[in-house]
Structures are given as structure tokens and as C-alpha cells.
Amino acid sequence: MNSQYPNNASEMPDRLHGPLARMLASWEFLLIIVAVLIFFFNTQASPYFLDAWNLSDATFNFTEKAMIAFAMALVIISGEIDLSVASIVALVSTSMGFAVQLGFDTPSLILIAIAVGAACGAFNGFLVATMGLPSIVVTIGTLSLFRGIAYIVLGDKAYSGYPDSFAFFGQGYVWWVITFEMVLFMIIAAIFYVLLHRTSFGRSVKAIGNNPTAALFAGIRVPRVKFMLFVLSGIMSAIAAICLTSRLGSTRPSIAVGWELEIVTMVVLGGINILGGSGTILGVFIAAIVMGMVTFGLGLLNVPGIVMSIFTGLLLITVIALPIVIRRARQRVAN
Amino acid sequence: MKKITTLLSAVALSSTVALSPVQADDMRIAIVVKALGIGFFEAAAKGAEEAATELGGVEIIYTGPTDTTAEGQIEVINSLIAQKVDAIAISANDQDALVPALKKAMSRGITVISWDSGVAPEGRQMHLNPSSNSLIGNMIVKMAADQLPEGGDVAVLSASATATNQNIWIEEMNKVVGNYTGINVVATVYGDDLSDKSYREAQGLMASHPDLKAIIAPSTVAIVAASQAVSDAGRAGEVLVTGLGLPSEMAGHVESGASKSFAIWNPIDLGYAATMISYNLAKGEATADAGGEIGMGRLGSVTLSDTLDGAMSDPFVYDASNINDFKDIF
Numbered sequence: 032m033n034s035q036y037p038n039n040a041s042e043m044p045d046r047l048h049g050p051l052a053r054m055l056a057s058w059e060f061l062l063i064i065v066a067v068l069i070f071f072f073n074t075q076a077s078p079y080f081l082d083a084w085n086l087s088d089a090t091f092n093f094t095e096k097a098m099i100a101f102a103m104a105l106v107i108i109s110g111e112i113d114l115s116v117a118s119i120v121a122l123v124s125t126s127m128g129f130a131v132q133l134g135f136d137t138p139s140l141i142l143i144a145i146a147v148g149a150a151c152g153a154f155n156g157f158l159v160a161t162m163g164l165p166s167i168v169v170t171i172g173t174l175s176l177f178r179g180i181a182y183i184v185l186g187d188k189a190y191s192g193y194p195d196s197f198a199f200f201g202q203g204y205v206w207w208v209i210t211f212e213m214v215l216f217m218i219i220a221a222i223f224y225v226l227l228h229r230t231s232f233g234r235s236v237k238a239i240g241n242n243p244t245a246a247l248f249a250g251i252r253v254p255r256v257k258f259m260l261f262v263l264s265g266i267m268s269a270i271a272a273i274c275l276t277s278r279l280g281s282t283r284p285s286i287a288v289g290w291e292l293e294i295v296t297m298v299v300l301g302g303i304n305i306l307g308g309s310g311t312i313l314g315v316f317i318a319a320i321v322m323g324m325v326t327f328g329l330g331l332l333n334v335p336g337i338v339m340s341i342f343t344g345l346l347l348i349t350v351i352a353l354p355i356v357i358r359r360a361r362q363r364v365a366n
Numbered sequence: 367m368k369k370i371t372t373l374l375s376a377v378a379l380s381s382t383v384a385l386s387p388v389q390a391d392d393m394r395i396a397i398v399v400k401a402l403g404i405g406f407f408e409a410a411a412k413g414a415e416e417a418a419t420e421l422g423g424v425e426i427i428y429t430g431p432t433d434t435t436a437e438g439q440i441e442v443i444n445s446l447i448a449q450k451v452d453a454i455a456i457s458a459n460d461q462d463a464l465v466p467a468l469k470k471a472m473s474r475g476i477t478v479i480s481w482d483s484g485v486a487p488e489g490r491q492m493h494l495n496p497s498s499n500s501l502i503g504n505m506i507v508k509m510a511a512d513q514l515p516e517g518g519d520v521a522v523l524s525a526s527a528t529a530t531n532q533n534i535w536i537e538e539m540n541k542v543v544g545n546y547t548g549i550n551v552v553a554t555v556y557g558d559d560l561s562d563k564s565y566r567e568a569q570g571l572m573a574s575h576p577d578l579k580a581i582i583a584p585s586t587v588a589i590v591a592a593s594q595a596v597s598d599a600g601r602a603g604e605v606l607v608t609g610l611g612l613p614s615e616m617a618g619h620v621e622s623g624a625s626k627s628f629a630i631w632n633p634i635d636l637g638y639a640a641t642m643i644s645y646n647l648a649k650g651e652a653t654a655d656a657g658g659e660i661g662m663g664r665l666g667s668v669t670l671s672d673t674l675d676g677a678m679s680d681p682f683v684y685d686a687s688n689i690n691d692f693k694d695i696f
Contacts, residue, residue: 077449085448092441189461202466275437279463285435330445335402336432 093323110307114163128190152265240307413637503538517548
């Protein structure tokens with residue numbers, strides 16, 4: 032699409048705020064440096080880190096969450112948020128478990144999962160885009176609603192007995208240590224890269240995040256785009272639910288609890304502006320790997336889970352505060 | 367560069383704090399619990415440390431997720447596999463979901479057992495139950511009989527009439543009640559595990575059986591309600607309450623004399639036994655075979671059933687002599 036234009040004057044920028052542009056333009060570069068340093072630190076801290084199979088196992092810490100994070104990135108760039116994603120995972124997994132009891136086979140399970148995920152997303156999208164309700168309130172509501180349904184259906188029981196062929200999605204290896212989930216993660220990353228950075232849809236998403244009114248006057252069908260983003264978020268949650276359910280081989284209503292916060296952290300760490308309007312898929316991609324490596328590295332040192340949550344919290348605050356602090360410091364220097 | 371150092375110092379700080387010496391001991395046994403920060407499991411960890419000290423050369427890795435989720439435990443298991451620990455003893459959040467991860471652990475030569483909350487047989491070498499139905503059934507009537515050398519009328523205050531566990535325990539109790547001379551079970555009533563209903567049922571038992579000597583309540587809700595009812599009726603000491611209860615909830619009633627003794631599993635012993643079994647299996651000093659025996663140190667040995675599970679011991683009896691040590695634990 033860019034090639035139609037003679038120069039880059041008309042391009043929608045990936046980043047906003049002129050004076051910040053240079054610093055933020057290197058965010059992905061910064062993340063790569065952080066990733067390399069964490070990798071190095073991990074190899075020094077634990078002799079078990081640098082092992083192909085261990086690293087392969089470690090990817091499960093982030094691949095499923097990252098699949099949702101890509102969709103979340105688009106939702107956040109458009110100026111909205113979807114906090115119901117982990118609950119959609121629970122409801123989708125419960126639906127698949129229910130279908131298994133009725134004797135459905137693997138391909139039908141996949142279809143059911145995608146349909147339920149899309150329906151949940153459409154429900155969010157309807158309330159946000161059509162009714163014009165604030166997404167943070169709507170998705171906090173559906174966060175309780177979707178998981179609540181899973182709890183009503185399952186109680187303290189669990190669904191298991193998934194077909195053997197279903198296990199491939201979460202437990203299968205494509206080649207040597209390369210898991211199916213890793214490959215799927217790469218493919219999804221590529222698709223989202225094209226969607227955000229190479230299509231008019233992606234440009235509309237950024238335009239809406241920057242200024243919804245201006246976007247509307249520019250002829251973008253704002254409600255429709257937003258509706259589609261929530262459906263997309265639901266579908267990606269369903270795909271993650273397929274992988275996770277397949278990996279666990281059973282469904283409990285507490286499945287994926289708390290994931291929404293880790294996913295938002297991943298997205299913000301990836302350099303997506305929490306206020307909407309800018310960000311890149313590459314950033315989210317690297318951020319997912321960084322978070323996966325940190326979790327795994329701390330796990331190898333037997334750091335208790337609660338310390339990891341503290342770390343995630345600090346990371347989130349640091350990442351949000353850092354650009355603001357630097358901008359203020361620069362302004363002071365400029366004055 | 368400033369920003370990079372800020373980010374990294376956060377990483378470094380949170381990691382170095384917990385940096386522990388690796389490979390300092392001959393054997394590393396991981397005690398994986400449902401979630402960290404639960405008193406019952408902290409007590410089990412204490413027992414595991416006790417076993418490690420007794421054995422020597424054993425490092426205990428006490429770990430678990432922050433939420434009681436299966437995927438949290440899988441992350442923990444994966445990092446333990448990566449560290450090549452010698453044994454994993456786990457109280458599972460999901461008996462099926464952990465099977466693939468634990469199978470992988472076993473295929474890499476790690477000894478895997480479950481304790482407290484079990485894993486499906488294909489995901490572990492053996493499972494350690496805190497007790498067994500017959501031992502519980504025997505213990506609840508034995509505690510009453512021990513306090514009533516002359517015998518007398520006793521009644522059972524259970525959970526709901528359909529509660530599987532309680533019904534099995536009462537059935538087991540009725541099988542052995544003949545061994546205790548003079549003990550006569552006059553009624554079995556149900557409080558549905560509701561405090562107020564259990565309280566009224568206990569009042570009813572005292573009213574309709576004036577010679578009642580003891581109430582046996584094999585439910586943690588019923589035993590508290592019955593103790594309260596006996597105290598409120600001013601008959602503490604005349605009508606004894608016993609059964610299964612939690613030390614934290616029963617401490618006051620033991621002090622008031624409404625209950626002389628009650629039983630429940632001892633989490634310290636459970637952690638101790640799980641560690642001893644893991645050690646013996648990992649050392650190759652025992653194998654997990656149906657009908658086989660595995661040593662548990664000071665607790666004797668456990669005999670495995672056809673499904674490779676075994677019962678640790680009689681439920682542990684709590685009374686005035688030890689309740690203060692346990693009331694803060696669980």
C-alpha cells in the first residue's frame with residue numbers, strides 16, 4: 032500500500048510524539064539488548080539453562096499467552112482493552128470438554144472452540160462498539176461472566192478424556208525440540224505483523240487509537256473495526272485455549288486464571304502505547320520471549336512464584352514509567 | 367544506557383536474592399504443593415526438612431505456584447525437570463493435567479510420587495494417602511472409647527446423608543464398634559455440613575438421649591458445632607465431642623473441655639513420609655510394586671495396593687498436650 036506513494040510523507044507513523052520518536056524508535060532494539068543480557072545472566076546463574084530440551088520446555092511459559100498478546104496489542108492500539116481473555120480461555124476449554132463428553136472428534140472440537148471464542152469476542156464487541164460502553168468496564172464484567180459460566184458447568188469437577196489426536200496441539204513436536212506451539216506462535220506473529228503494519232485495516236486501528244473522531248471523519252468505520260478487534264481477540268483466546276487444553280489434557284474452571292495481567296504486561300513491555308495509537312508486533316514478539324526467559328530463569332533458581340509476581344509488577348511499572356521519566360528529563364534539559 | 371541498567375538491576379536484584387548453591391547435596395528432593403502460603407503445606411515442608419536432616423546429604427526444594435492451578439504446577443515441574451532433581455513429591459491440583467509433565471519427568475529418570483492429593487496412576491510411581499478409610503473409621507470410635515472406660519451411649523453427627531467420605535467412615539466404624547466393649551451407637555444424624563443445622567442436631571441428640579456420653583462428628587463443621595452446642599448447654603465434660611477437626615478451629619473447645627481429643631492427618635508427618643519414600647525410591651532401596659513395602663523412617667513403612675497407593679498411618683490425635691503446637695498451622 033505504501034508503494035503507491037512517492038515518498039514516506041503520507042505514511043502513518045508507528046510512533047507518536049515527535050521529540051520522543053528517536054528514543055521510542057529504538058524500543059525494540061532496547062528489548063533485544065535486554066533479552067540478550069537476560070539470556071547471558073541465566074546461563075551464568077544456572078548450569079541447567081543452556082540445554083536445548085530445557086529451553087524447548089521453557090517456551091510453553093509464553094507461547095500460549097503471546098498468541099493472545101498479539102490480538103491484545105491491536106485492541107490496545109485501538110484505544111480499548113480486553114480483560115476477559117483468560118476467562119474466554121476457560122469458557123472455550125469448558126465447551127471443548129463438554130463436547131468431548133458428547134463424543135465429538137478433534138476437528139469438531141477445534142471448530143467449536145473457535146466458534147465459542149468468536150461468540151465471546153462478538154459479545155464484548157457488541158457492548159463496546161455498538162452500545163458504546165467503555166471496554167474496561169465491559170470486559171471486567173465478562174471476565175466474571177465467562178469464567179462464572181465455566182464454574183457453573185464444572186463446579187469442582189474436571190473434564191478429561193480428550194482424544195489422543197487432540198494432544199498434538201499442546202504436546203506435539205514438529206522437528207527435534209521444535210514444538211507445534213512454537214511454530215504456531217511464529218506463524219501467528221507473522222500474520223499479525225502483516226495485519227498491523229502492511230494492511231489498511233492495521234492503519235485504521237492505529238488511526239482510531241490516535242483520534243477516533245478524526246478516524247470517523249476520515250471514513251473509517253470505527254465501530255466495525257473495534258467489533259472485529261474484539262472478535263479477533265476472542266478467536267486468539269480460543270486458539271490459545273486449544274493449545275493449553277491439549278497440553279493439560281483436562282479442563283478445570285480455574286484454567287488460565289490471572290493470564291490477562293501477564294498478557295497486558297507483555298503487550299506494554301513490547302512498547303505498545305497503553306493509551307493507544309502506536310506500537311509494533313516485533314516489540315510484543317520480543318517482549319514475550321523476554322518474559323518467558325525471565326520466568327524460566329527464576330524458576331530454575333527456585334524463586335517462589337510470589338516473587339515472580341512482584342517482578343512482573345515492577346517490570347510493568349518500570350516500563351510504563353520509563354518513557355515518561357525520560358521525556359520529562361529531556362524537557363528539563365531542553366529548557 | 368541508563369535505562370538498560372535500570373531494567374537489568376531489577377532483574378539481577380530479584381534473582382541474586384534467591385540464588386542458592388547448586389549441587390551442594392547428594393540428593394535433591396522437590397516437595398511441590400498446591401500453592402505457596404498455605405499453613406498445611408508449610409507444615410508439610412517442616413516435616414520434609416526434618417526427614418532431610420535425619421537422612422543427611424538431602425536438599426529439600428519446597429516449591430509450588432501462587433494460584434492452585436494445574437498450569438502453574440506444570441511450569442514448576444518443567445523447571446524441576448530442567449534442574450535434574452532426583453525426586454518430585456507432589457500434591458496435585460489436577461489428577462489428569464499433570465500426567466504428561468510428570469511422565470516426562472519419569473522418562474528423564476526422576477522419581478515421582480504424589481501425596482495428599484493424588485495424580486492418576488500413570489503419572490506417578492506411587493501415591494501416599496494420609497490415612498485410610500478403615501483407619502479413620504476405627505480411630506473415631508477408639509477416641510470415644512478411650513475416654514469412656516465404662517462404655518456408654520454414643521451418637522454420630524455426620525455431614526449430609528449423601529456425603530461419600532463420611533458414609534464410608536461411618537460404615538467402617540460400625541464394623542469395628544463391637545471391639546470396644548460397652549460402646550453403644552444409639553443414633554446417626556446429619557447436619558449437612560452447615561454450622562447452624564449441625565448445632566441444632568447436636569442439641570436434639572442431647573435432648574432425646576439423656577444418657578448420651580459422646581458425640582462422634584466425622585466432619586470438621588459438625589465437630590465445631592457439636593462442641594459449641596455442648597458448651598452452651600453447660601454439659602462440657604459430661605458429653606464428650608470427638609471426631610475429625612482442625613486444630614485451629616478446635617483449640618478453644620479443647621481448652622473448655624467440650625472435646626478431650628479429636629483426629630486429623632498430621633501435615634508434618636505427611637511431608638516427612640513423602641520425603642522418606644522419595645529418598646528410598648530414588649536411592650533404589652525400595653521399588654514401587656503392588657503389595658511392596660517402602661520405609662518411612664520413624665513412621666514405619668507403607669504397603670502399596672494394586673493401584674500403587676498406600677496409607678501413611680492412623681489419623682493423628684490432637685489433645686490438650688499438643689494442640690497449641692498445631693493451632694497456628696492449620
